[in-house]
Amino acid sequence: MTTLLELKDIRRSYPSGDGSVEVLKGITLSVNAGEMVAIVGASGSGKSTLMNILGCLDKPTSGTYRVEGVDIATLDGDALARLRRDHFGFIFQRYHLLPHLTAAQNVEVPAVYAGRGRQQRLARARELLGRLGLHERVDYRPSQLSGGQQQRVSIARALMNGGQVILADEPTGALDSASGEEVMAILHQLREQGHTVIVVTHDPEVAAQAERIVEIRDGELISNPPAKPAAAARVGAEKTLPASGWRQFSGGFREALTMAWRALAANKMRTLLTMLGIIIGIASVVSIVIVGDAAKQRVLADIRAMGTNTIDVYPGKDFGDDDPQYQQALKYDDLLAIQKQPWVSSATPAVSKNLRLRMNNTDVAASANGVGPQYFNVYGMTFSEGSTFNDVQLRGRAQVVVLDGNTRRQLFPHKASVVGEIILVGNMPATVVGVADEKQSMFGSSKILRVWLPYTTMAGRVIGQSWLNSITVRVKEGYDSTLAEQQLARLLNLRHGKKDIFTWNMDSILKTAERTTHTLQLFLTLVAVISLVVGGIGVMNIMLVSVTERTREIGIRMAVGARAADVLQQFLIEAVLVCLVGGALGVGLSLMIAFTLQLLLPGWEIGFSPLALLMAFVCSTLTGVLFGWLPARNAARLDPVDALARE
Numbered sequence: 001m002t003t004l005l006e007l008k009d010i011r012r013s014y015p016s017g018d019g020s021v022e023v024l025k026g027i028t029l030s031v032n033a034g035e036m037v038a039i040v041g042a043s044g045s046g047k048s049t050l051m052n053i054l055g056c057l058d059k060p061t062s063g064t065y066r067v068e069g070v071d072i073a074t075l076d077g078d079a080l081a082r083l084r085r086d087h088f089g090f091i092f093q094r095y096h097l098l099p100h101l102t103a104a105q106n107v108e109v110p111a112v113y114a115g116r117g118r119q120q121r122l123a124r125a126r127e128l129l130g131r132l133g134l135h136e137r138v139d140y141r142p143s144q145l146s147g148g149q150q151q152r153v154s155i156a157r158a159l160m161n162g163g164q165v166i167l168a169d170e171p172t173g174a175l176d177s178a179s180g181e182e183v184m185a186i187l188h189q190l191r192e193q194g195h196t197v198i199v200v201t202h203d204p205e206v207a208a209q210a211e212r213i214v215e216i217r218d219g220e221l222i223s224n225p226p227a228k229p230a231a232a233a234r235v236g237a238e239k240t241l242p243a244s245g246w247r248q249f250s251g252g253f254r255e256a257l258t259m260a261w262r263a264l265a266a267n268k269m270r271t272l273l274t275m276l277g278i279i280i281g282i283a284s285v286v287s288i289v290i291v292g293d294a295a296k297q298r299v300l301a302d303i304r305a306m307g308t309n310t311i312d313v314y315p316g317k318d319f320g321d322d323d324p325q326y327q328q329a330l331k332y333d334d335l336l337a338i339q340k341q342p343w344v345s346s347a348t349p350a351v352s353k354n355l356r357l358r359m360n361n362t363d364v365a366a367s368a369n370g371v372g373p374q375y376f377n378v379y380g381m382t383f384s385e386g387s388t389f390n391d392v393q394l395r396g397r398a399q400v401v402v403l404d405g406n407t408r409r410q411l412f413p414h415k416a417s418v419v420g421e422i423i424l425v426g427n428m429p430a431t432v433v434g435v436a437d438e439k440q441s442m443f444g445s446s447k448i449l450r451v452w453l454p455y456t457t458m459a460g461r462v463i464g465q466s467w468l469n470s471i472t473v474r475v476k477e478g479y480d481s482t483l484a485e486q487q488l489a490r491l492l493n494l495r496h497g498k499k500d501i502f503t504w505n506m507d508s509i510l511k512t513a514e515r516t517t518h519t520l521q522l523f524l525t526l527v528a529v530i531s532l533v534v535g536g537i538g539v540m541n542i543m544l545v546s547v548t549e550r551t552r553e554i555g556i557r558m559a560v561g562a563r564a565a566d567v568l569q570q571f572l573i574e575a576v577l578v579c580l581v582g583g584a585l586g587v588g589l590s591l592m593i594a595f596t597l598q599l600l601l602p603g604w605e606i607g608f609s610p611l612a613l614l615m616a617f618v619c620s621t622l623t624g625v626l627f628g629w630l631p632a633r634n635a636a637r638l639d640p641v642d643a644l645a646r647e
């Protein structure tokens with residue numbers, strides 16, 4: 001039968017100054033299963049160092065250490081963590097309980113990392129505490145327990161996963177003599193039940209209770225009686241079904257989540273301040289998404305209202321071209337030809353001239369436009385009085401006129417209703433049939449006075465010209481306006497035999513506006529993302545502080561069997577939790593912003609899209625993972641012995 005623990009020429013040195021000091025100088029020691037061994041020596045002789053090596057918390061600089069015949073030098077970090085978790089139970093001089101957990105929760109910790117079910121864990125923790133006389137204290141926190149009680153909790157914790165080998169480093173060192181005796185009595189009981197117990201002490205009286213006393217001085221064993229034959233009754237690791245990977249993960253996840261929540265709740269003010277950056281970052285990201293969307297919809301709606309499926313045809317090469325040879329290029333025949341095209345829904349010509357308008361003593365200059373009845377509809381204009389002229393009036397060259405708001409104010413400043421009034425347009429008397437309001441567009445409205453007459457009247461009675469200033473073509477719904485524009489140009493070029501007209505389409509403006517708003521939104525999002533990054537850096541900062549503050553906790557968790565991955569997970573979850581809670585508050589804040597904007601800008605359609613919520617969720621999680629990574633990795637990389645030694 002192999003020896004349970006076997007040390008061969010173990011050396012451990014620490015770097016010191018230029019060289020190194022050797023703390024253990026070639027220790028050779030065997031411990032059989034079921035023994036109770038006391039290691040005695042003066043303070044500083046290397047007992048704790050030896051103990052840490054025995055418990056696989058630390059590795060020797062040289063020499064071999066075998067546990068049940070397995071050389072631990074061949075094991076990786078996770079395998080060592082498993083060994084600590086399932087085979088060893090540590091009892092420390094200063095108990096090393098986690099202060100924010102109750103007695104039962106402290107006892108549970110090793111089982112959490114072993115992936116045991118919650119109910120099973122809790123039941124066993126209570127049973128162990130009960131056995132050690134702490135029935136009534138299971139829900140007490142360490143600060144509410146006496147030293148002796150705390151040490152008993154830590155013994156229960158050592159037994160949680162079986163505790164085949166109990167390693168007690170000065171277990172009575174911090175206790176009064178009565179409590180110390182109690183603890184020693186418990187250790188004796190454990191040995192009788194078959195546990196292997198190794199006690200480190202500087203107290204010869206405590207040591208005397210063991211059946212085998214090993215003495216160490218300055219890193220060397222000066223007395224090493226031979227091991228007793230292995231006891232028949234052995235305690236194995238607590239037999240549990242090997243926990244499934246998923247179960248272990250979900251158990252660890254829940255534990256980490258609870259831990260993270262407790263840590264956050266313990267430091268409310270700090271947590272809130274940390275979250276502030278995330279709250280602001282998420283709120284700006286979400287607000288920009290939803291308000292930006294609303295603004296974009298609004299701009300595009302404005303432009304669409306002006307008619308995106310209309311194409312204007314003008315004579316000449318381009319705007320500003322007043323070459324007289326092109327001036328008369330657009331004829332009535334062109335209008336008729338265009339109206340016959342299958343993709344044309346309507347085509348209205350415009351003939352315009354600056355004329356004088358007269359009414360009683362008022363005499364103003366205005367732009368008179370000959371248009372078709374649908375003109376107002378095409379340009380999204382509304383009538384505040386009366387309405388447009390009809391087709392009959394168009395065909396009959398009726399002497400009717402539509403005023404714009406400015407003209408109405410100039411000519412009839414005090415009249416309540418102007419429909420039916422007669423004014424002089426140039427020299428032609430015309431009856432007012434309506435007042436059209438130009439659409440208030442974001443581009444502003446002009447201040448010139450405008451009146452509209454049927455184009456037949458305008459051409460035949462007012463100015464007597466046979467050519468048109470422009471034609472506005474409305475393309476049928478569903479027909480591509482770019483294609484229509486090309487066909488229109490081709491049709492007229494064919495009719496005229498040369499290119500003497502040009503077209504202009506609102507659609508191109510729409511596309512430009514779409515691009516512009518898109519760019520703007522992208523830019524604003526970038527700014528928001530920067531604020532989110534700043535928030536993330538805040539989280540990282542506070543997490544780094546948290547890792548430093550909780551180094552000892554990390555050390556304890558590692559000593560009872562947490563793997564580096566478990567520690568990493570715990571701190572990552574904490575960072576993500578901060579960011580998610582911050583993100584939720586940020587979404588709330590942006591809701592408030594959106595609501596306020598809605599009140600201030602009634603015309604805006606501010607909707608809370610699922611996309612914005614998804615963005616908030618993804619951004620929060622990503623920020624947490626991204627900025628929690630470094631602190632979590634720092635925590636996971638801690639050396640258990642170093643971490644435990646940290647105060």
Ligand code: ADP
Nearest residue numbers: 014015023041042043044045046047048049050
């Ligand atoms: P004991 O537990 O017997 O009192 P330790 O094993 O804790 O003694 O320490 C033995 C010696 O090793 C001491 O002189 C101590 O200063 C030194 N030592 C322990 N840990 C470290 C370390 N991390 N770095 C440097 N020296 C250390």
Ligand code: MG
Nearest residue numbers: 047048049169
């Ligand atoms: Mg010590």
